Amino acid sequence: MKVKINGEELEATAGQTVLEVAKKAGIEIPTLCYLKDKNEIGVCRICMVKVEGGGGGYEPAFVLQVSDGLEIETNTPEVRELRRLNLELILANHPQDCLSCERSLNCELQGLSKELGVDGSRFAGKRIEHQLDESTPSLIRDPNKCVKCRRCVSVCNDSQGVKVLFPNNRGFETLIAPFFNKDLDEVACSLCGQCLHACPVAAIKENDAIDNVWEALNDDNQHVVVQIAPAVRVSIGEEFGVEPGTPMTNKLVTACRKLGFDKVFDTDFTADLTIMEEGHELLSRLKEGGPFPLLTSCSPGWIKYVEHFHNDFLPNLSSCKSPQQMFGALAKSYYADIENLSREEITVVSVMPCTAKKFEATREEMMKDGSQDVDLVLTTRELARMLKMTGVDFLNLSGSDFDDPLGISTGAADIFGVTGGVMEAALRTVYEKLTGEELSGLRLTEAKGLTGVREAKIELSNQTIKVAVVSGLGNASKVLEAVKRGEKEYHFIEAMACPGGCVGGGGQPIPTNEEIVMKRGQGLYNINNSKSLRKSHENPVIQELYEEYLEGVGNKKAHQLLHTTYQKRAK
Amino acid sequence: MEAVIKEIIVGYESEKTPLISILHRVQDKLGYLSEEVLKLVAKYLDLPLSKVYGVASFYTLLDTEEKGENIVRVCESAPCHVKGSMNVLTELKSELGIDIGETTKDNKFSLELTSCLGVCGVAPAIMVNDQVYGNLTAKKLEEILEKY
Numbered sequence: 001m002k003v004k005i006n007g008e009e010l011e012a013t014a015g016q017t018v019l020e021v022a023k024k025a026g027i028e029i030p031t032l033c034y035l036k037d038k039n040e041i042g043v044c045r046i047c048m049v050k051v052e053g054g055g056g057g058y059e060p061a062f063v064l065q066v067s068d069g070l071e072i073e074t075n076t077p078e079v080r081e082l083r084r085l086n087l088e089l090i091l092a093n094h095p096q097d098c099l100s101c102e103r104s105l106n107c108e109l110q111g112l113s114k115e116l117g118v119d120g121s122r123f124a125g126k127r128i129e130h131q132l133d134e135s136t137p138s139l140i141r142d143p144n145k146c147v148k149c150r151r152c153v154s155v156c157n158d159s160q161g162v163k164v165l166f167p168n169n170r171g172f173e174t175l176i177a178p179f180f181n182k183d184l185d186e187v188a189c190s191l192c193g194q195c196l197h198a199c200p201v202a203a204i205k206e207n208d209a210i211d212n213v214w215e216a217l218n219d220d221n222q223h224v225v226v227q228i229a230p231a232v233r234v235s236i237g238e239e240f241g242v243e244p245g246t247p248m249t250n251k252l253v254t255a256c257r258k259l260g261f262d263k264v265f266d267t268d269f270t271a272d273l274t275i276m277e278e279g280h281e282l283l284s285r286l287k288e289g290g291p292f293p294l295l296t297s298c299s300p301g302w303i304k305y306v307e308h309f310h311n312d313f314l315p316n317l318s319s320c321k322s323p324q325q326m327f328g329a330l331a332k333s334y335y336a337d338i339e340n341l342s343r344e345e346i347t348v349v350s351v352m353p354c355t356a357k358k359f360e361a362t363r364e365e366m367m368k369d370g371s372q373d374v375d376l377v378l379t380t381r382e383l384a385r386m387l388k389m390t391g392v393d394f395l396n397l398s399g400s401d402f403d404d405p406l407g408i409s410t411g412a413a414d415i416f417g418v419t420g421g422v423m424e425a426a427l428r429t430v431y432e433k434l435t436g437e438e439l440s441g442l443r444l445t446e447a448k449g450l451t452g453v454r455e456a457k458i459e460l461s462n463q464t465i466k467v468a469v470v471s472g473l474g475n476a477s478k479v480l481e482a483v484k485r486g487e488k489e490y491h492f493i494e495a496m497a498c499p500g501g502c503v504g505g506g507g508q509p510i511p512t513n514e515e516i517v518m519k520r521g522q523g524l525y526n527i528n529n530s531k532s533l534r535k536s537h538e539n540p541v542i543q544e545l546y547e548e549y550l551e552g553v554g555n556k557k558a559h560q561l562l563h564t565t566y567q568k569r570a571k
Numbered sequence: 572m573e574a575v576i577k578e579i580i581v582g583y584e585s586e587k588t589p590l591i592s593i594l595h596r597v598q599d600k601l602g603y604l605s606e607e608v609l610k611l612v613a614k615y616l617d618l619p620l621s622k623v624y625g626v627a628s629f630y631t632l633l634d635t636e637e638k639g640e641n642i643v644r645v646c647e648s649a650p651c652h653v654k655g656s657m658n659v660l661t662e663l664k665s666e667l668g669i670d671i672g673e674t675t676k677d678n679k680f681s682l683e684l685t686s687c688l689g690v691c692g693v694a695p696a697i698m699v700n701d702q703v704y705g706n707l708t709a710k711k712l713e714e715i716l717e718k719y
Contacts, residue, residue, distance in 0.1 A: 157619065157621075157622075163619035163621055163622070164619075164621055165621065166619070166621035166622050166624070166625035167625055167629075168624060168625050168628045168629075169628045169629065170628075170629045170630075170631075178621055179606075179609070179620045179621045179623070179624035179625075180606055180624055180635070187621075
């Protein structure tokens, strides 16, 4: 069919929206509440266009579907004025404290104000003052800044299936919050932080640990070490204008030294260690006949989700601590011994692509003698903010290597940060242990009847093992349901809370979207390909660690330090 | 409580989206929609609790907090506003000695606002429990309250 936009005749097909047709023709229409394929409800009225002809009027462009002969104007003075009016009404209920707001310069509301030519708000009135929800170590909800676009609601409910956020009350009093306006620590929130990426403003943000890290760095009595997660190295560049997926590993190490960390270590090291322990766990379950499926345990959002919603699967979760926590445990035992330091004298900071990691570090299961193994967790964004505060010229730094001994890793560890990576890394080691041969890549195919889930069959000497890989909690939940119903059988499932894995984590730079997540994931595979060692069991320091300290893979000492337990939580 | 809720829900099995009707019936039977009540409704309808609460808190005729024996609802829509609903509200506030959303000490009255009651012809209007009163004056209000 044919439609006319701004007098230009365009080809369109039924079912397309005006927004899509316009975009294809290079006509941009501003949006705020729109989140492609997720939130398409047209509540903010920013994308208004004029429908010409009989029965016309003004319609939101991503809700309005094309019809033959439809004539649309996107750029008349009236359309521009209408959009600006609607935006000013939103601004009238928004604290305009951009100067001190963490989303300044990447806030969509701020961007729109500029784009639509807002020059002061004509409207001012009473605003309801809401209390901040600072109940969790991971996320802060600031309803005062909320524009009620409901993007977080669609992500929390539909993509992630967590379903804790919903619009409560009505009209002026509308509040996007858990039931009975409770705080996040009272409900079944996974703390994955995907709502934060959906938020166009700073209504949801991380619980900032920057001041605490500065305090530790300025304390002469503390030996402060930092560990950096795999997914951070391919995303932090974005905070300095570099293309997503560009590896910044060596500059990142130098930058952390400049911040004053005494040692800069690599979570990759304990990712290799996780593979050794988890691989061992898979092998012993194969020997003992279960329980299957074994579920990976490195994503803390996933763990918390299982504890809330699928706690009949707790025995299936790998007992391995996540790489972050294995690092913390080793830093305060193995490394402390080497340096002749007591547990109290070491502060372990981690830099994670994740908001749930902040919670994981505070879990009671991760405590030893009443103190945390990992003391402070920064997101990728927070580290970038710290670097900017100190004036470190990040892009022009000369690179350097991680410190010994917790800084040596293989390519298997790098791909931990991308969906499918943990599975591939584990199978590289397990396959070789069982067959004596090298696994030549892992070919995953879309699982039948389960979108967003990939699976593979691996032929071992005397048996075939079935594995599945899934990211995003909504998808992960579907796999568990299918397993429960007996429709699917797997030996091993890798599950990540965030779509795309840690590269799409709640702690990653803003914006984080599908395209950017893909590029970051590719970046990690590029690092893997550039390394000569790609199998965790070939990591020489890991071998040394087992020989000298842990008394062998899967042994008692290893178990005490590197494994954990889980708990049932209310739905 | 659980049995009451179950019974009500069973009666709506053939309906596609029965949530609002069910919430009304449950409130009639149990007084108000407490956290405990909504948790059970969510469980038996297999809906997220957040959604059930979202709906319950959206409608002014559904109460998620315990209220007094009688609920006085003042229409806050435009026609009533033009015909003096704010005076009615002021009068009620001083008569009852409470503000919007509050309940009198003797637990006899709660004061609420409501959206349009559909009786704009007799604006300004209020509703006490299920009974609507229109063409209100200060004197009339006094008489109405005395009935309860």
